Amino acid sequence: MGSFAYAAPDNLADALAVLEQHKNAGQRIQIFAGGTDVLVQLKAGDSEPRTFLDVKNIRETQTISLKGDSAFIGATIVCAQLYENLALKEMFPGLIESADLIGSTQIQGKATLGGNLCNASPAGDTIAALYANKAICMIAGKSGSRELPVEDFVTGVGRNALKPGEILLGLKLPKPNANTSDAYLRFIPRTEMDIAVVGAGVSITLDDEGVCVDATVAISAVAVTTLLVPEAAQALIGSSVDEVALQAAAQASSAAARPISDKRGTKEFRRKVVGVLTRRAALIAANRVKGEAE
Amino acid sequence: MSKMHVSASVNGEPVEFLCEPQQSLLNVLRDELNLTGTKEGCTTGDCGACSVMLDDRLVCSCLTLAAEVQGKSVGTIEGVANGDTLHPIQQALLEHAALQCGVCTPGYVVAIKALLEKNPLPSESEIRYWLAGNLCRCTGYDKIITAVQDVAQQMAKADKNAGEPA
Amino acid sequence: MSEAVNFKYIGTRPVRPDGVDKVTGRANYGADANLPGMIHGVVLRSPHAHAIIKKIDLSQVRLLDGIYAAVSGNDFPEVSSGSMGGEGGGDYKDLAANIMARNKVLYHGHAVAAVAARTRELAVEALALIQVEYEILDPVMTLDAAMAEDAAILDESMFTQGVDPKPKYPSNIASRIEFKRGDIEQGFLEADIIVESEFRTPTVHQGYIEPHACLASINEGGQATLWCSTQGHFDVRAASAKVLNMDLCDIKVIPSEIGGGFGGKTVVYQEPVAILLSRISGRPVKMVMDRDEVFRASGPASASHTRVKIGARSDGTLTAMSCWMAFEAGAFKGSAIMPGAMCIFTPYKVANFYIEGFDVVVNKPKVAAYRAPGAPQAMYACESLMDELARKLEMDPLELRLVNAVEEGVQAAYGPKFNAIGFRECLEVAKQHPNYTRALKEGQGRGVAAGFWFNVGMQSSAEVHINENGTVMVIEGNPDIGGSRASMALMAAETLGVPYEKVRVVVADTENAGYTNVTGGSRVTFATGMAVIQAAQDIISQAKQRAAATWELDEDQVDWQNGHAIPMPGVNADVEPLSLARIAANSGRTGGPLLGRASLNAKGAGPGFSVNIAEVAVDRETGKTDVIGFTAIQDAGKAIHPAYVEGQLQGGAAQGIGWALNEEYIYDEKGVMQNAGFLDYRIPVASDLPKIDTHIVEVANTAHPYGVRGVGETPIVAPLAAVANAVRDAIGVRITELPLSPSRVLESIDGA
Structure with missing residues (x-):
């Protein structure tokens, strides 16, 4: 049995060195950002000693950049910073809303975008929104950096594609053009403070005639990982996002869902409501492109 | 296993303490620094009774490692009143009978203060959503919300008056 | 007591005496004390x-x-x-x-x-x-399982009480109780219409924030x-x-x-x-305890199963009411089946009723009291079925209740004759309330329900000490759970005629206060309040003696008014009124300190009645219910501190709404609770609730000097059915099991 330790290096090289050192020594190390999941898990059973590697002081993880064709959001940017950033909110309203839905105001003051992704909960709110926005994970390791599409990053419940010695620095998102927008909706029994029973993130691109030329639909809390639903996207593409297309997208999401029944909802409920949310989110995203009031 | 040495500011004063790497800020505040005004209701971030300010962010001290506050400033309920004068938020909660058992109240005071600093005149809905992470089982929230609406008006008026030439 | 009494302090809304410590973090709660070497x-x-x-x-x-x-x-x-x-x-x-x-x-x-x-x-x-x-x-996790013939037995020495002859085999049914009046079969024969249904409620927790x-x-x-x-x-x-x-x-x-x-x-x-x-x-x-332990191992409230049957004439007059009800006690006998059974039909005049109840052990934590223990479950069943009866009769649900409402002089289902009670007044207020008639939109619904709780008296002690400057110390033994120090101070101030600000209230420990029963049963303002009033009256009588001695008058020649001793009208004495402060300052020369005391076993706790109006919006595609309006009307007898009375009404409403919509213990097949935390045991948060409108009815309780009846528990009784009836109104389908979780509501909508 080892002991607990905490390290908060202020640069990437030192952080990677700490990771490497633990890897070589076979000691458990856990990357630590907001801690809002980690500390709950520490109390809820996984109390094994480990080193917490706090990566909040690393400049790269604390950066938001909107220069060029894509936006970069550092992994340790907290939810509150996301929704306080008006430019980001304008660019990715759905993603920012998903961050605004996580936990309480207090949680949003600590919980990070990277943490939500790395925690890889099937119900993680930002994950479906990141899928819908075709986000790319920017990963650093001893032997250099690599990029990974977000849908390849989440590999299972609580599992991600980071190898020992690697750190998620942040997420790169292609900037949407003027005819693209997104939306994320989740269902919870209360108005706040719950884990999503189901979630749906949709990104939509319309042409000047209002016809959908591209769409991405991602659904969450209905399988072990967030799912992309190309069938739902296909149902929207080529349509004017009318009721028929929306219904078809809803049905596609319901059909793609592989939910379980648990304390938060039944299989049947999840299957049905994920369709409802897909339809509603697609409509919101389309209306956003059209500049219509929600 | 050795303890960590942490230097921080708590309610504006420099503080040093020793903590275990996995120890929460809540634990250190209550048990090491004897600041028991910050309450423990769940230790899982679900109730808000342990709300404190960490620099300019409202956080749950139960989900913050004590080690994380190195070099940062922490604001607790004990630092809200000014000398022998209650903060207007504290006064408003009293006057509106917005507490019954009172155990959630310190967390509310800290959270409401954070709200009004960011959003001086919030709508009822904004107040309710901002405070959704502060559970109260006694009041049904009604009088708390009214107290916040009232004190926001008062503070805005006081600010305006202060800003006007004499 | 007449309505015309003008109170100086009672009925005002001062800041509570313990308030400053509670908004500054100074107040010490259970976990805040430490000792050297601990x-x-x-x-x-x-x-x-x-x-x-x-x-x-x-x-x-x-x-x-x-x-x-x-x-x-x-x-x-x-x-x-x-x-x-x-x-x-x-x-x-x-x-x-x-x-x-x-x-x-x-x-x-x-x-x-x-x-x-x-x-x-x-x-x-x-x-x-x-x-x-x-x-x-094998874990025994439900009433059905526990009451089954072949159930695993929790306690081999438990034989059902209240069954004649004594059973031969042990059982999980700890006891059977029965209440009846009139001829139940005849009652149903007299009915033009009969409704019946069965209702279930889950295990719920009080959910106090302090472990x-x-x-x-x-x-x-x-x-x-x-x-x-x-x-x-x-x-x-x-x-x-x-x-x-x-x-x-x-x-x-x-x-x-x-x-x-x-x-x-x-x-x-x-x-x-x-x-x-x-x-x-x-x-x-x-x-x-940590929060997980609080949920798993401290007392929740009983899950229940109730079958109700009601018969009425076409004009709404009830002819017969019967029910079968079973409450989970948890691991050991002793659910609130008795008060539940005693209150279920109490709001109504009915010549014939039959009530059968069962106290059943299961492998869950032993239940504890939860605000009007037993009443929310019982009244949820009764008031849901009353709503169906009103629908069948095409009668306004408040009108149906008015036709049958109990009033002064009526013999309560649980025995005694009612003194003055405010049930009809609550119903009339509800009928006239704008929230009862305002327009609703598509997908919205409104429901009403009545609530009742007995309230209790029990034993209390109080002392009143007069400091040497005439300020007042009240010493009592009820932990202040929601502002009772303020109520005690107001009643002491009113009785003595001294300003509220000059009164301090101490909740003393077991060595410094006389024996006092729990802060519970909605008894504190009533019973301990009465002890405080009597102790203050003891002070007045002593102060009058001291004044009489000072003035060389007989004691009965001295009166007490506005905090001063004065000669009785007609007594010829050329003296200035003596304030309590002057009498206190002089007390060393007149017989020593003034110390008043009283102890009592309070009788005549006035029953509490309420009417709630719930308004909801249901999302027909997700089954989610939003409470968009809630109105709580209740008879308080006399509201000593109206803001804290409103607070009781609002807090009880919020707990009742939680019980109706989301709260429940969820177990796996091994009997392990799956949601032992505030994340998944979903109590209402601020954004879940609307403003909760209150209306305090005041029909004085003649057994209390100021007319007080308990107010703490009744508020949680009516919301369950009020919300359920509103959801029924919104979706057109009656769901007979709580909570009205989105899954359950959606299933009902889709199945309809």
């Missing part, structure tokens, strides 16, 4: 819902450095059976076995051992060294001091003495400020364990 106790809890303990081995853990004491059930004395009395009821033998399991564990989370260590973390780690061997039994916490220290002479968060420190003393076989006078209990209870802190869990650990270790021992 160590920390934690409990090892059963991982099984139902099992025989074959062996517990504490030898390893006792060897660990930093461990000061370790105990299991074997270290506690044998406790014989005996009724605990009080609001929670129960038996001391069961209480002892609940505090620390003996031979058998009866729920997941049942305490099986405890250790005290240098730090809490070390104590938690040390639990892993305790070896317990279990023989696992149970205590700090015990026992000296070498065997005298213990216990600091704890409780609704009744005298009951903690009695229970701890019983469980540890100690003398009452060797335990001093100091009540901390209390962070909510709602009935759940009328019972002891850790307190005797802490005393025992302190005795073994020779050190002060602190024990604080």
Whole structure:
């Protein structure tokens, strides 16, 4: 049995060195950002000693950049910073809303975008929104950096594609053009403070005639990982996002869902409501492109 | 296993303490620094009774490692009143009978203060959503919300008056 | 008491005396006390819902450095059976076995051992060294399972009480009760219309924000001091003495400020364990439950199953009401089936009724009182069916209730004749209320329901001390759970005629206050208030004596007005009125300090009636219900501090809404609770609720000097049915099981 330790290096090289050192020594190390999941898990059973590697002081993880064709959001940017950033909110309203839905105001003051992704909960709110926005994970390791599409990053419940010695620095998102927008909706029994029973993130691109030329639909809390639903996207593409297309997208999401029944909802409920949310989110995203009031 | 040495500011004063790497800020505040005004209701971030300010962010001290506050400033309920004068938020909660058992109240005071600093005149809905992470089982929230609406008006008026030439 | 009485202080809304400490973090709650040399106790809890303990081995853990004491059930004395009395009821033998399991564990989370260590973390780690061997039994998790012929039996020595002849075989049904009046069959024959249905409610928790916490220290002479968060420190003393076989006078209990209870802190869990650990270790021992333990191992409220049948004439007059109801007691007998059964039909005049009730044990934590214990479950069933009856009769639901409402002089279903009560007044207020008639949109619905709770009196003591400058100290023994110090101060100020600001109220410990029953049963403002008033009157009588002596008059020649002694009208004395302050200043020369006191067993607690109006919006695609309006109307007799009375109405409404919509214990097939935290045990948050409008009706309770009737519990009774009836109105389908969770509502909409 080892002991607990905490390290908060202020640069990437030192952080990677700490990771490497633990890897070589076979000691458990856990990357630590907001801690809002980690500390709950520490109390809820996984109390094994480990080193917490706090990566909040690393400049790269604390950066938001909107220069060029894509936006970069550092992994340790907290939810509150996301929704306080008006430019980001304008660019990715759905993603920012998903961050605004996580936990309480207090949680949003600590919980990070990277943490939500790395925690890889099937119900993680930002994950479906990141899928819908075709986000790319920017990963650093001893032997250099690599990029990974977000849908390849989440590999299972609580599992991600980071190898020992690697750190998620942040997420790169292609900037949407003027005819693209997104939306994320989740269902919870209360108005706040719950884990999503189901979630749906949709990104939509319309042409000047209002016809959908591209769409991405991602659904969450209905399988072990967030799912992309190309069938739902296909149902929207080529349509004017009318009721028929929306219904078809809803049905596609319901059909793609592989939910379980648990304390938060039944299989049947999840299957049905994920369709409802897909339809509603697609409509919101389309209306956003059209500049219509929600 | 050795303890960590942490230097921080708590309610504006420099503080040093020793903590275990996995120890929460809540634990250190209550048990090491004897600041028991910050309450423990769940230790899982679900109730808000342990709300404190960490620099300019409202956080749950139960989900913050004590080690994380190195070099940062922490604001607790004990630092809200000014000398022998209650903060207007504290006064408003009293006057509106917005507490019954009172155990959630310190967390509310800290959270409401954070709200009004960011959003001086919030709508009822904004107040309710901002405070959704502060559970109260006694009041049904009604009088708390009214107290916040009232004190926001008062503070805005006081600010305006202060800003006007004499 | 006439309506024309003009009060000077009663009915005003001053800041509570303990307020500043509670908004600044200065107030000390259960977990806020520390002592030098203090160590920390934690409990090892059963991982099984139902099992025989074959062996517990504490030898390893006792060897660990930093461990000061370790105990299991074997270290506690044998406790014989005996009724605990009080609001929670129960038996001391069961209480002892609940505090620390003996031979058998009866729920997941049942305490099986405890250790005290240098730090809490070390104590938690040390639990892993305790070896317990279990023989696992089938868990019995529902009323249906527990009452089944072939059910696994929790207690082989339990034979159903109230059945004649005595049963031959043990059962999980602890007792059967029956109440009846008139001829039930004839009553249904007289009916033009009969409605019947069955209703179920889940296990729910009081959900107080402060977990149970205590700090015990026992000296070498065997005298213990216990600091704890409780609704009744005298009951903690009695229970701890019983469980540890100690003398009452060797335990001093100091009540901390209390962070909510709602009935759940009328019972002891850790307190005797802490005393025992302190005795073994020779050190002060602190024990604080974590939230998970609070859910798993402190008393929730009963799950229930109720079948109701109501017969009425076409004009709405009730002719017969009958019900069959079963309540889960948890691991040990003693649910609130009795008050539930006694209250279910109480709001209505009906010549014929029949009530049959069952108290049933299951492998869940032993239930504790929760605000009007038994009434919310019972009235949910009755008031849901009354709503259906109104629909069938095409009658306004308030009108149906008005036709049948009990009033002064009517014999209550539970026995006595009602004195003045405000039920009809509440119904009339509801009928006239704008929230009852405002327009609703598509998908929205409105429901009404009535609530009733008996309220209790019981024993209280109070002293009033007059300081030498005439300021007033009130000493009483009820922990202030929601502003009662303010009510006591207002009643003392009113009685004595001194300003509210000159009165201080002390909640004293078991050595400094006279015996006082729990803060519960909506009794404090009524009963302890009455003791405070009487103690203040004692002061007035002494002050009049002192004035008479000063003035060389007879005592009956002196009157008391506005805080001053004055000569009676017609008495010829050329003297200035003497203020309480002057009398106090002079008291050394007139016979010593002024000290008033009273103790009583208060009779005549006025029953509480309420009417609630709930307005909801239901999302037909997701089954989600939003409460968009809520109106609570209740008879308070006389509101001493109206803001805190409104607070009771609003807080009870919020708890009732939670019970109706989302709150429930969810178990897996092994009997392990799946949602033991505020994340998934979903109590309402601020954004879930609308403004809760209140209207206080005041029909004075003639048994109280100022007309007070209890207000704390009634508010939680009506919301369950009010919300359920509103959802029925919105979706057109009656759902007969709570909570009205989105899954359940959506299923009902889709199935309709």
